[in-house]
Structures are given as structure tokens and as C-alpha cells.
Amino acid sequence: MNMNRGPFQAVIESKEQISPSTYMLTLQKPEGFVEAMPGQFVSIKIGDSTSPLLRRPFSIMDSTPGSLLLLVKDVGPGTSYIVSRKPSQTLDLIGPLGETYFDIPSGEDAVFVAGGTGLAPLVFTARKWAKDHRIGISHFLYGASTERELLTGICREDFTYVHVATLDGSEGFEGDVVKMFNVLREKGALPERYLFSCGPAGMVKKLMEGGTENFKSHQTSLETVMACGVGACRGCVVPLKSSGAPVYRAVCSEGTVFEADDIDWENWRE
Amino acid sequence: MAQLEIRIGNVTLKNPVILASGPAGYGAEYADFIGLEKLGAVVTKTISLNPKAGNSGRRLLETPSGLLNSVGLENVGADLFFGEKLPRLLELGAKPIVSLACEGREDYLKLLETVSGNDTVDMVELNLSCPNVDCGGMAVGTSPELLNWYVSSARQILPGRALLAKLTPNVGDIAGLAEVCQDAGADGVTAINTLLGMDIDPDTGKPIFDRVVAGLSGPAIMPVALRAVYEISSRVRIPVLGSGGITSVTDARKFLAAGAAGIQIGTAIFYDPGLPERIISAVTGAQQGKE
Numbered sequence: 001m002n003m004n005r006g007p008f009q010a011v012i013e014s015k016e017q018i019s020p021s022t023y024m025l026t027l028q029k030p031e032g033f034v035e036a037m038p039g040q041f042v043s044i045k046i047g048d049s050t051s052p053l054l055r056r057p058f059s060i061m062d063s064t065p066g067s068l069l070l071l072v073k074d075v076g077p078g079t080s081y082i083v084s085r086k087p088s089q090t091l092d093l094i095g096p097l098g099e100t101y102f103d104i105p106s107g108e109d110a111v112f113v114a115g116g117t118g119l120a121p122l123v124f125t126a127r128k129w130a131k132d133h134r135i136g137i138s139h140f141l142y143g144a145s146t147e148r149e150l151l152t153g154i155c156r157e158d159f160t161y162v163h164v165a166t167l168d169g170s171e172g173f174e175g176d177v178v179k180m181f182n183v184l185r186e187k188g189a190l191p192e193r194y195l196f197s198c199g200p201a202g203m204v205k206k207l208m209e210g211g212t213e214n215f216k217s218h219q220t221s222l223e224t225v226m227a228c229g230v231g232a233c234r235g236c237v238v239p240l241k242s243s244g245a246p247v248y249r250a251v252c253s254e255g256t257v258f259e260a261d262d263i264d265w266e267n268w269r270e
Numbered sequence: 271m272a273q274l275e276i277r278i279g280n281v282t283l284k285n286p287v288i289l290a291s292g293p294a295g296y297g298a299e300y301a302d303f304i305g306l307e308k309l310g311a312v313v314t315k316t317i318s319l320n321p322k323a324g325n326s327g328r329r330l331l332e333t334p335s336g337l338l339n340s341v342g343l344e345n346v347g348a349d350l351f352f353g354e355k356l357p358r359l360l361e362l363g364a365k366p367i368v369s370l371a372c373e374g375r376e377d378y379l380k381l382l383e384t385v386s387g388n389d390t391v392d393m394v395e396l397n398l399s400c401p402n403v404d405c406g407g408m409a410v411g412t413s414p415e416l417l418n419w420y421v422s423s424a425r426q427i428l429p430g431r432a433l434l435a436k437l438t439p440n441v442g443d444i445a446g447l448a449e450v451c452q453d454a455g456a457d458g459v460t461a462i463n464t465l466l467g468m469d470i471d472p473d474t475g476k477p478i479f480d481r482v483v484a485g486l487s488g489p490a491i492m493p494v495a496l497r498a499v500y501e502i503s504s505r506v507r508i509p510v511l512g513s514g515g516i517t518s519v520t521d522a523r524k525f526l527a528a529g530a531a532g533i534q535i536g537t538a539i540f541y542d543p544g545l546p547e548r549i550i551s552a553v554t555g556a557q558q559g560k561e
Contacts, residue, residue: 002302005303020374045541050488052538053337053489053540054337055540094303094543183444204445205364225330226301226542227293227339227537230300230302231299232293233339234315234324234344235329235330239345245323246326253299269327269328
């Protein structure tokens with residue numbers, strides 16, 4: 001009855017630095033690893049020391065019969081440990097975790113918006129839906145500070161159209177990804193049907209303020225600090241809009257994917 | 271055969287390794303990672319009479335070898351717990367110890383009556399670190415008078431059930447308060463709950479947590495817990511369960527050497543869910559070595 005969700009010792013097959021701060025890790029898929037869905041994640045133990053203490057969660061960027069792809073941005077001691085690991089060494093991981101997934105009715109067009117490593121679950125989504133012949137035309141909007149931080153080189157083939165924005169204008173649209181989204185939308189260049197996003201809360205909030213109400217659905221995969229990863233500790237909750245008593249949902253087990261409209265963004269501290 | 275069993279009140283646990291209240295939720299969340307049926311017991315998340323949404327704002331902050339939490343006793347309330355969560359835990363073959371919130375007196379007495387009406391529960395643990403609304407938010411477990419009232423009320427309403435009192439370390443003389451629990455009818459004490467801490471955003475000058483203070487757990491508090499267990503064990507006759515930052519088999523052995531009859535594991539399961547079973551194996555091995 002129970003699923004085998006680890007801990008697994010996953011062997012690193014390859015590690016590729018794709019920007020000054022970000023690495024793509026290909027792991028050998030551990031024996032018995034359950035088929036993952038887009039929006040699910042794994043949680044990685046940071047060595048044998050107790051500082052850093054907690055596992056770190058990473059969205060799955062692809063899951064093939066033999067391997068698991070992760071995107072890791074080196075932002076602190078935890079992620080530093082992970083990116084310091086070499087091919088043939090292992091990472092201790094549990095997963096797949098998360099109980100809600102990105103979903104789209106078959107044949108629909110989709111708009112994807114990401115910032116930072118928020119690209120990972122959206123790439124997995126697009127690849128899986130392409131394999132299942134589920135998706136029509138897809139637009140991927142991605143923003144970074146500068147050309148060197150753009151991660152779109154790894155996923156140009158995965159979307160019908162890739163639109164990039166850089167804050168310094170060194171490539172593509174000059175400005176942030178939300179501004180680009182609004183310009184494209186106003187020009188009528190985006191199919192306003194199904195919107196999928198993943199990135200910092202600030203990005204998703206701005207996206208909604210700019211106008212997403214014409215979309216039938218806006219699903220977003222949330223990123224936050226987690227402890228257990230399985231819904232037990234109730235530490236990673238997000239508040240939902242509620243007229244009565246406050247309502248909280250665990251990002252790890254009742255997410256990671258939520259309807260963006262359901263979230264009480266004003267009261268959420270990532 | 272090795273004597274691994276421990277006895278608390280009228281109840282026997284098959285081994286001394288127990289999941290602490292909180293991190294493991296209602297138990298079932300961890301069923302994919304931990305053989306719950308192999309453990310001495312699983313202490314559930316603290317249950318209050320009515321459902322609690324928990325605290326607003328940020329709830330977690332990692333510290334050096336520690337974790338601050340401000341979950342705020344989010345729980346489904348007694349009805350859903352006894353109707354769904356507890357039966358599920360029993361179905362998984364686990365031995366439950368139900369953690370009870372010691373909040374307002376009226377709700378607390380009703381909660382005890384609910385437990386009294388459920389014959390699948392033979393052991394409870396009183397969470398005496400709950401802020402008491404009748405006393406300006408002070409934790410019940412910091413006052414001998416309140417402790418006495420909460421423990422003896424449970425003793426009266428739950429005769430024959432094993433009664434654990436979980437102590438807060440945020441006091442001067444924890445062993446003295448353990449004696450109060452013993453005299454009020456507790457069959458055992460658990461030491462310790464989290465230490466109070468906080469953090470501040472230096473840019474805004476404001477506390478990180480909406481409730482300002484949060485509970486510190488994890489390896490950082492292990493020496494504090496060990497000291498508490500050592501002191502309490504020399505002062506009470508009832509069994510003491512050690513809890514607080516147990517991270518390894520070695521830690522577990524230290525607590526047993528300090529006088530603990532059993533140990534509870536909490537924060538460590540977040541990153542090392544295999545730890546409880548490794549401690550069981552080690553304790554079994556050590557016992558067999560003695561024979």
C-alpha cells in the first residue's frame with residue numbers, strides 16, 4: 001500500500017553549469033522511483049552535518065525512464081553543497097513529493113511564465129504534455145537580470161515560442177518578464193486561455209495585477225521553505241482567500257500547484 | 271529475548287523509540303518513509319477540542335543546527351482526529367499516544383471527556399507548553415498550580431489510561447515541575463518541548479515571526495534536553511522520556527544513560543527518516559550483547 005519515496009541514494013550522472021550561478025544536474029533515476037508528475041519535487045539532504053539542517057526542495061525538470069533532471073541555483077550553503085557534488089557521487093533524496101500537478105484540457109494552447117529556477121517545473125510540464133500530444137501552441141516567457149543568467153538555452157525546443165526579457169536589455173525585451181507579458185498580451189500575441197507560472201511570489205503577484213483575468217485558468221507552482229515535505233509539520237503553509245476563519249494549505253503536500261486566484265497573496269510570506 | 275519493552279502506567283510499549291509530537295503530523299504522512307509499526311509509539315500532533323488554523327505569517331526558520339517554528343498548533347480538531355486521523359494511524363499498525371492541548375480550562379475538560387469516550391486511546395501526552403488564555407498567555411507548564419490542575423484533571427477523567435506530561439524547558443526548575451506532575455498523578459514525563467527563541471530582520475528591525483517568539487528544536491537544543499532528563503530522572507520515580515535534538519544512535523544512548531526510559535525523535539526525521547529504525551536496531555543489538 002505504501003509507495004517507495006526514499007530516501008534514495010541517487011547517483012549524479014552529469015553536472016552542467018548553465019549560467020554563472022545555476023547548474024543542471026542529471027541524476028540516475030533511483031530504482032523504484034515512482035513516476036513523477038509536472039509540479040512535483042524532490043527533497044535533497046545536505047550532507048551529514050547538521051548545519052545546514054533541513055533538506056532542500058527542487059522541482060523536477062524532467063523525468064525520463066533512466067534519469068531525473070534538476071535545476072540548482074547556488075544561493076547558500078545548502079545549494080552550495082549540492083552543486084559541489086561531482087558526477088558518480090550521490091545525493092540523498094526523497095520524492096516525488098507534492099500532490100497537485102499542472103493540468104490542461106487536451107489540445108489547448110498554453111502560456112508559461114517563469115523567473116529564475118521557476119523554469120524547471122514548466123519545462124517538465126511542456127515536455128510531458130508534448131509527449132502525450134496534449135498541448136497545442138505554447139508560449140514560454142522567461143526573464144533574467146542579464147543575458148548571462150538566461151536559462152532558456154536548455155529548453156528552446158520545448159515550446160512553440162520562447163520570449164526572453166532581460167532587465168539590462170542585453171538580450172530580448174528590455175525589462176522584466178511581467179512587463180513583457182503585458183506588452184505581448186496587449187498586442188494580442190498570447191492565447192489567453194491557460195496560464196502556468198512559477199517564480200518568486202513577487203513575480204506572480206505582479207503578473208496578476210497586470211491582468212490575467214481573461215485567462216480561463218492560471219495555475220502557479222509555489223516555492224517556499226519547507227521542513228518535512230510531506231504535509232506533516234504544517235510549516236510551509238500558504239494562506240487562501242477566505243471570508244471567515246483563516247485557511248492554510250501546505251505547499252508541499254496540498255500543492256505545489258494552486259489556482260493563483262485562490263491564494264491570499266497579501267498575507268503570504270514565502 | 272532482549273528486554274526492550276518499557277512500561278508507562280498500565281501500558282507497555284514494545285521498545286523505547288517514539289516519534290515526538292509535531293514533526294510527524296498524524297503519523298500517516300510519514301508511512302512511506304518510516305515503518306511506524308516498528309516503533310514503540312507515535313505521539314500525534316497536538317489535538318485541540320476545535321480545529322485550529324495555526325499561526326499567520328512565516329512559520330519556519332532554520333538556525334545553525336536548529337529550527338525555529340511558529341506553527342501554532344494547527345490541527346484538525348478532536349472530531350476529525352478521532353473520526354479519521356486516529357483510525358488511520360491504528361490501521362498502519364502504529365501504537366498511538368495522543369497529544370492533547372492544554373488550553374482554556376473548559377475546552378480542555380471537554381477534550382478529556384472526548385478522549386474518555388474513545389477506547390482505542392490508552393495513552394495521552396499533555397502538551398503543557400500551550401499558552402494559557404486564562405492566564406495572559408503564559409505557558410501552563412511554567413506554573414506549579416496550573417500544572418497540578420491540568421494533570422490532576424486528566425488523571426481524574428482518564429483513570430486507568432497512561433498519562434504523560436510534556437514539560438517546557440522555559441522554566442527555572444524543570445525537575446521540580448516534574449515532581450508536581452508526578453504528585454498530580456502523571457505516569458511519566460516527556461522532557462523537553464521547544465526552547466523559546468526569536469529572530470529579527472535587521473533591515474526592518476522587526477521580528478520575523480508574527481507571534482514574535484517561536485520554538486527552537488533540533489540538534490542545537492540536545493545538551494539542554496540531556497541536562498533536563500538527567501536532573502528529572504534523579505528526582506522522580508516515574509519514567510522519563512527524553513526528547514530534544516536527538517540526531518544519532520549516540521545521542522539516544524546518552525539519553526538512556528542520563529536516566530531516560532525511552533526517547534522521542536522529532537526534528538531529525540525531516541532530514542533523516544531512517545533514524546528511528548536505526549536506533550531500534552542499535553538498542554536491540556546492545557541488549558542482545560548483554561545477554
